[in-house]
Amino acid sequence: MKKLKYILISFLMLAVLFAKAQTPKGSVLIKNATVLTITNGTLEETDVLVENGVIKSIGKNLTAANVQTIDAKGKYLMPGIIDAHSHVALDAVNEATAPITSEVRMADVVDPYDIGLYRALAGGVTISHAMHGSANAIGGQNITLKHRYGSGNPEDLFMKEAPRTIKFALGENPTRVHGRGNGNQPRSRMGVEAVIRNGFNEAIQYKKTWDTYNAALKQKGATPVPPKYDTRLQTLVDILDGKVIIHCHSYRADEIYALINTCRDFGITNIVFSHVNEGFKVAPELAAYTMGASVFADWWAYKFEVYYSTAYNAAILTENGVITSINSDSGELIRHLYHExxxxxxxxxLDDEQTLALITINPAKQLGIADKVGSIEEGKQADLVIFEGHPLSVYAIPQMTFVDGVKYFDINEDDNDKRLRVSATDIIEPIFLKEHDHKCMHGVDFFFTNFGRNLFEHGH
Amino acid sequence: MKNLKNILYIFCLLMIPFMAKAQFDGEFIKPRNGKFLLQNATIQTVTNGIIENGSVLIVNGKIEAVGKNLLAGDAEVIDCTGQFIYPGLMDGGSRLGLVEVNSLPETQDFAEIGQVTPNMQALVAVNPNSIAIPVTRVSGVTTTLAVPSGGLFPGTAALINLNGYTPDQMYAGFKGVVLNFPSSARRSTWDRRSDEDIKKESEKAQKTLNEIWERAITYHQLKEANAELQFYPEMEQLAKVIAGELPLLVEVNAASDIVAAIDWIQSKNVKAILTGVAEGWRVADKIAEAKLPVVAGPMLSIPTRQSDRYDAAYTNPGKMAKAGVKVVIRSNDAENTRNLPFNAGFAAAYGMGKEEALKSVTINAAEVFGVADRLGSIETGKDATLFVSTGDPFETKTQISHVFIDGYRVPMSNRHIKLYQEFLERSPGLEKNGN
Structure with missing residues (x-):
């Protein structure tokens, strides 16, 4: 018995060691910074001590032995920026083969070598929500990434503590791919609503068959035949059970309102609307029934469903009490979310605090990780950025970016070439005139070759 | 007497429809000209330093006087205490007015069919009533170069002011023929052509370019010799470039292409402006040596190569300016041409400095486009195209208070602002009549 206990304890210790060994955690003392805590105001000339990846203490005249000290006098320290809608570090974005593809997981296509991760770090972004595209009414399951650039193992980027999330999409994109592209439902916003409702109803039936089976199993001597396992439907069941947060690509007020009603009918409260250009028109409804809206700062008119937009969207939503964040959906824009x-x-x-919340604590709330990141508080993960100049100034320049207390970007140590590996096929390094900035429809262009390339110049 | 009464009665009846018309709610504010005195501002003249506590007198579309203690006379006085006056910002390249909704081909008027269409006039296709125009000008961007795109010679760009109801009312006095110089770069990260295909296409385009140019030279020579020529509008337009009447706007980005373009321009001895120049920093000395001005941007772009420093696009204009190149900045956008000042702000922060960045969107642009006698600075006699702001217009939080274009005070309103006014506190809100 005692032996067994020892074995168990040593196993447990091994497991702990193994877990610890997975991703690097750093310790650092940042002195004399203007600390933008987000949740507790601005602290002048303040020190932040990080131990083993976690913020240990915030205060004046902190000391620590054997820890790297950085003097940040005259500089600003803010929590790592969080992007609630990104496609950086993904090999593929759309599984555009059916209106519902909830079985698909973005965790399977994470590319840890994407230089976009480093560029994001150089813009102070420490966490991004790597999402499926917007081709399907119900798309794939997303993955929340911490930008631990340098590892070749995709799993090292996963923020394992983050809850599961899934991509939904309304409006022009799913109706274009499935309705106009393939001649299948949905072709209209009626169809999109119906596809989602039908999906949830089917999931309820699926759950019932399993409940019946599980109940039958408990009967003595029973030998029931198990139902066929279906990842697609099981994922929808998990949404209904509140285990998965929906992040829904959306633009128009009518489609947003329709999905709010659908969710209310099915008892779903874990829903964030993304892009949501006309969110300002249904701001009271978004405030009352959802986890908020993740918007662009000023993008509009790239397609018809964003023609009646306003750059005042974030302000209107915030003033109406909607949890609001600013996202990038772009490998270019992610580099200056502080400016967005x-x-x-x-x-x-909006005042400084409201504005900084748009890229820190608010997206953290929308990803279900606000207890761990998104502000500078003792006990939170040490994802931090040092800025020269106030981060909301157009002249601000990120200086250093830390994830879990480990420095991944330092403007003074930046080498020109930060690629982790060079592709053998790139004998001549390609020159790209622009990032294809709006990636939501990535991987579905083959449906539209006859539409002309301009369609995809702006095609979130 | 009774007759008069009847006439009055009929008159009143006739008035009824007019009275009914007057029952619309709200007043529509139109751009209006007149005499204005902008008083007690800090004036950033760009060309003559900063004037504290200064005033600008606007009369008949022109800046009548700049200085301290100007008398208002019968001018409408606008108090600008604590505020700043800047010349209107000029965008060196944009699609504003040439497209309404990017994804809808029905609203795309920036590209024509064919490789050689230099006679296509962007000015003709500028929609003065584009919703994006008032959205842009309230940011202080008053003047943009409307640039066509597409083939080798996609058309002729035109400088426009963002006020007016016809393209001619908007025209700001500069045109240039666009040449998309044969490119060895990929259009975007989605451009999946093989290296070989890119090379082949580039070589083919170079061959076409040289053939077309030879033909244009011949056309020009025959024309000079008063030969009777068949109607050939494409050559007619290119002959104007050869004659030195119009400059070429040479869109070129990769370093090796820039060098090739400089050689080509020098060998053809044409007046040219380089545009795009994403990798200009790699060959900045060569550009400076060739004394070619550049229109660079947008700064808010990814580096052209994965091995480049993350800030390569931010630092590009500063590096070129330091090498002695005259730099103009462009947004290369359409609906978000309003982001021009932020592009300039990034350029300023990453090496260009605020003063040079301001020049690049004002006087440099005016000089490069040959309109510095009318635009680009706050000087007596220039067009009253300027704006008043609460601070540095590149700074994100700064508010723009007034915008004047050609002396017209334009309304500080647009659809974005109207939607804000309507929806900030929606009525009904969540509940309607208590339900």
Whole structure:
């Protein structure tokens, strides 16, 4: 018995060691910074001590032995920026073969070598929500990434503590791919709503068959035949059970309102609307029934469903009590989300704290990780950025970016070439004139070759 | 007497429809010209330093006077205490007005069919009533170069002011013929052509370019010799470039292409402006040596090569300016041309400096486009195309208070602002009549 206990304990210790060994955690003391805590105001000339990847203490005149000290006098320290809608570090984006593909997982296509991760770090972004595209009404399951750039193992990027999330999409994209592209439902916003409702109803039936089976199993001597396992439907069941957060690509007020009603009918409260250009038109409903809206600062008119947009969207939503974040959906824009957030001051004059929340604690709430990241608080993970200049100023320049207390970007140590590996096929390094910035429809262009390439110049 | 009464009665009846018309709610504010005195501002003249506590007098579309203690006379006084006056910002390249909704071909008027269409006039296709125009000008961007795109010679770009109801009312006095110089770069990260295909296409385009140019030279020579020529509108337009009447706007980005373009321009001895120049920093000395001005941007772009520093696009204009190149900045956008000042802000932060960045979107642009006698700075006699702001216009949180274009005070409103006014506190809100 005692022996067994020892064995068990040593196993447990091994497991702990193994878990610890998975991703690096750092310790650092940042001195004399103007600390933008987000949740507790601005602290002048303040020190932040990080131990083993976690914020240990915040205060004046902190000391620590054997820890690297960084003097940040005159500089700003803010929590790592969080992007609630990104496609950085993904090999594939759309599984555009059916209106519902909830069985698909973005965790399977994470590319840890994507230089986009480093560029995001150089813009102070420490966490991104790597999402499936918007081709399907119900798309694949997303993965929340911590930008631990340098590892070749995709799993090292996963934020394992983050809850599961899934991509939904409304409006032009799913109706174009399935209705106009393939001649299948949905072809209209009626169809999109029906596809989602039918999916949930089918999931309820599926759950019932398993409940019946499990109940039958408990009968003595029973030998029931198990139902066929279906990842697609099981994922929808998990949504209904509140285990998965929906992040829904959406633009128009009518489609947003329709999905809010669908979710209310099925008792779903874990839903965030993404892009949501016309969210401002249904701001009271978004505030009352959802986990908020993740918007662009000023993108509009790239397609018809965003023609009646306003750059004041983030301000209107915030003033109406909607949890609001600013996302990138772009490998270019992710590099200056602090500037994108600042636009909510140009358009709607939000105060600094409201504005910084758009890229920190608010997206953390929408990803279900606000207890771990998104603000500078003792006990939270040490994802931090040091800025020269206030981060909402157009002249701000990120200086250092830390994930779990480990420094992944330092402007003074930046080598020109930060690629982790060079492809053998790139004998001549390709020159790209622009990032294809709007990636939501990545991987579905083969449906539309006859539409002309301009369609995809702006095709979130 | 009774007759008069009847006439009055009939008159009143006739008035009824007019009275009914007057029952619309709200007043529509139109751009209006007149005499305005902008008082007590910090004036950033760009060309003559900063004037504290200064005033600008606007009369008949022009800047009548700039200085301290100007008398208002019968001018409408606008108090600008604590505020700043800047010349209107000029975008060196945009699609504003040439497209309404990007994905809808029905609204795309920036590209024509064919490789050689230099006679296509962007100015003709500018929609003065585009919803994006008032959205842009309230940011202080008053003047943009409307640039066509597409083939080798896609058309002729035109400089426009963002006020007016016809393209001619908007025209700001500069045109240039666009040449998409044969490119060895990929259009975007989605461009999946093989290296070989890119090379082949580039070589083919280079061959076409040289053939077309030879033909244009011949056309021009025959024309000069008063030969009777068949109607050939494409050559007619290119002959204007050869004659030095119009410059070429040479879109070129990869370093090796820039060098090739410089050689080509020098060998053809044409007046040219380089545009795009994403990798200009790699060959900045060569550009400076060739004394070619550049229109660079947008700064808010990814580096052209994965091995480049993350900030290569931010630092590009600063590096070129330091090498002695005259730099103009462009947004290369359409509906978000309003982001021009932020592009300039990034350029300023990453090495260009605020003063040079301001020049690049004002006086440099005016000089490069040959309109510095009318635009680009706050000087007596220039067009009253300027704006008032609460601070540095590149700074994100700064509010723009007034915009004047050609002396017209344009309304500080647009659809984005109207939607804000309607929906900030929606009525009904969540509940309607208590339900």
């Amino acid at each position: 957030a600042g636009k909510a001051q140009r358009y709607g004059q």
